[in-house]
Amino acid sequence: MTGVRYNYGTAMLAAFEYLLEKYPEVFVIGQGLWSPWYVGNSMTDLDKKFGAHRIIDTPVSESACTGAAVGAALAGMKPIVVHPRMDFMLYAMDAVVNQAAKWSLMVGGQAGPGLTIRSIINRGGEQGAQHSQALHAWFAHVPGLRVVMPATVADARDLLIASVLCPDPVMFIDDRWLYDLEADLPPVVEYPLALEGPRRLREGHDITLVASSYSTRLSLEAAEQLAQQGISAEVIDLRVINPLNLDLIVASVEKTGRLLAVDGSWSPCGLAGEILAGVAERVAPAALKKSPARITLPFAPAPTASVLEKAYYPTAAMVVSQATKLMDKAC
Numbered sequence: 001m002t003g004v005r006y007n008y009g010t011a012m013l014a015a016f017e018y019l020l021e022k023y024p025e026v027f028v029i030g031q032g033l034w035s036p037w038y039v040g041n042s043m044t045d046l047d048k049k050f051g052a053h054r055i056i057d058t059p060v061s062e063s064a065c066t067g068a069a070v071g072a073a074l075a076g077m078k079p080i081v082v083h084p085r086m087d088f089m090l091y092a093m094d095a096v097v098n099q100a101a102k103w104s105l106m107v108g109g110q111a112g113p114g115l116t117i118r119s120i121i122n123r124g125g126e127q128g129a130q131h132s133q134a135l136h137a138w139f140a141h142v143p144g145l146r147v148v149m150p151a152t153v154a155d156a157r158d159l160l161i162a163s164v165l166c167p168d169p170v171m172f173i174d175d176r177w178l179y180d181l182e183a184d185l186p187p188v189v190e191y192p193l194a195l196e197g198p199r200r201l202r203e204g205h206d207i208t209l210v211a212s213s214y215s216t217r218l219s220l221e222a223a224e225q226l227a228q229q230g231i232s233a234e235v236i237d238l239r240v241i242n243p244l245n246l247d248l249i250v251a252s253v254e255k256t257g258r259l260l261a262v263d264g265s266w267s268p269c270g271l272a273g274e275i276l277a278g279v280a281e282r283v284a285p286a287a288l289k290k291s292p293a294r295i296t297l298p299f300a301p302a303p304t305a306s307v308l309e310k311a312y313y314p315t316a317a318m319v320v321s322q323a324t325k326l327m328d329k330a331c
Contacts, residue, residue, distance in 0.1 A: 003184030011157035011185065012042040012174065016080075018188050019164050020050050023078060026164060029056040029065050030082030030118075038084040039120070040179050066092035066117065070099050073113035078164055086119045086173070087133050100169040101144035116163045121175040121213070121264075124309055129301035134265040136212075137274075139171045140242040146170040146193065147242035151216035152201075153183035155239060162193040171242075175214045175264075197238075197245035200252070204234030207258040207323050210249055210275050212238035215262040215314070222319035231327055241271060246278045253279050257289035258326045262319055267296040290326045295319060 006014060019026045032038025033055055034047050047055040058065040062083060069079035083089035089096075096117060104112035123132045140147045146168050150156045156174065163170040170193065201216070202223050209219040216237040223233040234252050238244070253259045259279055263272040272294035279292060295314050303312055 003186045005182060006153055006157070006185050007041075008153050008156045008174070008178045008181045009041040011153045012160055013044060013046070014185075014188075015157045015160040016043060016046055017049070019078075019080075019161060020046070020054060023164075025076065026078045026080065027054040027056065027072075028080045028082060029058060029069055030084070031058055031060055031062075031065070032084045033057045033082055039082065040176065042174075043082075062089055062091040063095060066095040067099070069115050069117075070095050070103075070113045073100075073115040073169075074103065074111055079115045080164060081115060081117045083117065083119045085131060086121055086135055087130055089117075089119050096139075096145070096171075097142055101142050104168070105144060112167060113169050114167045116160075116166075116170045116172050118160075118172045118174065121173060123177060123264075123302065123313065126304050126306055126309070127302075128304040132302035134175075134213075136173050136241060137265055137269065137271045140244070140271065140274075141269075142242070144169070145242060146240070147173065148193070148240050149173045149213040149238065151178065151211075151213050151237045151239070153181050154185055157185060158188070158191070159193070159196070159239065161188060162191055162196065165190060166193040173213065177214045178217060181217070193240075197240050198236050198248045199239055200234065200248060201237050202233065202235040204232040204256065206232045206256055207234070207260060207326055208249065208252040208256045209233050209235045209260050209262060209319065209323065210238065211235070211262040212241060212271065213264065215264050218314060218316045218319055219262050221316035222323065225316065225320045226323055229324070231323065233323060238271075244274065244278070246275075246282065249275065250279060250282045253283050254287050257287060259288075259292040260319070260323050260326060261292070261294040262314065263294065263296050264314065265297060266299050267294065268299065270296060272296050293322055293326055295322055
């Protein structure tokens with residue numbers, strides 16, 4: 001069957017429409033839900049189609065709307081909380097970390113808030129240090145909270161649906177730098193989020209590139225450029241970073257002997273470091289042809305000036321350069 005053409009944003013819109021039409025217990029709450037400036041084209045006209053009682057645009061109170069959603073989830077609803085900027089979601093940390101992630105354990109599994117928290121990463125455009133943070137590693141550190149980072153158009157739709165239908169609290173993190181991606185998608189097929197994990201997006205035998213979200217896009221672009229140099233790069237998209245399943249990554253590194261982890265956040269206590277550590281614990285040293293490496297942000301807040309932003313954020317060229325170094329010679 002021929003698919004329908006979507007971009008990353010309209011794929012999320014299709015997920016919202018599917019969920020709201022099929023599941024009356026689903027509703028959306030947050031700030032700027034009717035504004036393209038806040039949520040791009042991912043929620044266009046949902047308020048007109050489903051009404052203000054299900055698309056609830058709130059005053060600026062991240063803590064209040066998230067706390068209300070946790071309570072609604074405990075009462076049997078399936079709320080989706082939208083935080084247009086991940087940075088400002090920090091005001092809601094008690095509701096996310098102390099409440100949503102802990103309830104099921106605290107009451108012996110007798111109740112649990114099955115809510116989805118959509119948090120958007122904004123970067124570039126001279127937005128500065130308080131509007132440009134990718135804090136996914138924070139949330140992946142919290143037990144009881146599933147963390148999802150779609151890198152493809154298909155996952156933007158399908159992982160959002162799976163997140164909302166999951167009985168556990170889920171942090172769904174999308175990235176504005178992916179909104180221009182386009183792809184043809186088949187009709188929706190529901191699947192359990194608990195069965196999802198890393199996926200191989202490109203086969204290769206010389207080096208393994210592991211990434212998530214926008215970094216996956218960089219890795220795929222880099223793999224194309226590396227192929228022109230005769231280097232076969234395997235690209236693995238993490239997709240779900242908590243819980244993190246390393247089986248596919250380990251098998252790939254055992255095949256290629258080389259690992260480069262690419263992440264759009266900082267190195268200390270970060271996702272790239274977790275990938276390297278997990279592989280080091282599971283892959284025999286003799287199987288490695290080169291010490292694993294990582295590409296992350298410089299350990300400094302995001303700059304405001306555009307000329308500094310160009311030097312601050314990783315690029316496909318940086319991935320190519322580091323991968324080429326790993327191909328130079330054996331350890």
